Structures are given as structure tokens and as C-alpha cells.
Amino acid sequence: MYKHVIPLFSAVVLATFTVNAAADTAEMIPPENAARFAGKDGMVCGKVEKARYAEGSEGQPTFLHMGGTFPRHTFSARISGANRSKFGFPLETLEGKSVCVIGKIQRDSSRAEIEVSSPAGLKLANIK
Numbered sequence: 001m002y003k004h005v006i007p008l009f010s011a012v013v014l015a016t017f018t019v020n021a022a023a024d025t026a027e028m029i030p031p032e033n034a035a036r037f038a039g040k041d042g043m044v045c046g047k048v049e050k051a052r053y054a055e056g057s058e059g060q061p062t063f064l065h066m067g068g069t070f071p072r073h074t075f076s077a078r079i080s081g082a083n084r085s086k087f088g089f090p091l092e093t094l095e096g097k098s099v100c101v102i103g104k105i106q107r108d109s110s111r112a113e114i115e116v117s118s119p120a121g122l123k124l125a126n127i128k
Contacts, residue, residue, distance in 0.1 A: 028100065028125075031067025031075035034112035037105045044075055044101045044114060045125050051095040053084075060084075062091045064099065067111075076113045077101040083117050098125045
């Protein structure tokens with residue numbers, strides 16, 4: 001009766017371990033190199049040089065600029081105004097802190113960007 005339960009249980013445990021191990025070993029991409037990974041999922045980690053709430057812009061986004069000072073930065077995390085309340089704290093308080101941004105890396109004219117839609121896509125980091 002339980003012959004098929006053990007292999008299925010083992011497969012679920014192995015799959016869970018593999019997913020967690022992959023998440024733990026995800027390569028941290030420096031903001032300067034993020035554009036090379038455009039179109040792929042990635043984890044970009046660095047210091048937030050400038051956090052800016054563009055209240056007057058369409059969609060009222062918040063930008064976390066990394067990889068240099070604005071406007072010469074190489075990477076931005078973009079959080080739409082509709083998603084700001086999901087974070088439970090003012091995103092501008094991340095300025096000067098090291099963070100990892102997780103998601104699909106897109107490229108605009110001169111820099112890379114990840115659209116962050118939930119707190120799961122943004123983590124404080126301890127980068128040396």
C-alpha cells in the first residue's frame with residue numbers, strides 16, 4: 001500500500017532541497033555588471049546610492065539607484081507607487097544601505113533595472 005509513497009516523498013524532499021540550495025547559492029551580481037544579464041532572472045547586490053520617490057512621474061515609482069551616483073548610476077530597482085504600501089516602511093530609508101534586488105533584469109538606454117513588486121524581491125544585505 002505505501003510502496004509508492006516513499007519514492008514520491010523522497011522526490012518532493014529532494015526537489016525542495018534543490019530549490020532552496022539554488023536560492024542560497026544564487027550569484028550576487030554587482031550593479032556595474034547587471035546589464036550583461038538583461039533578460040535573465042538575477043540577484044543584483046550593492047549599496048543604494050540614492051533612493052528617490054518620483055511622486056510627480058507616471059505611476060509614482062520609487063527608484064533605488066545603485067552602482068554610482070545619480071544620474072550616472074548603472075542599475076535601478078523600480079517600485080511602482082501601487083506597490084509602495086506593501087513594504088511597510090518608507091523605501092527612501094534604504095539610501096546608504098546595502099541591498100539585494102531579485103527579479104528579471106531589464107535594460108533601458110544606459111542601465112539595467114529590476115521591477116520590484118513585493119518585499120520578497122528586496123533584501124537587506126551584508127556586503128563586504
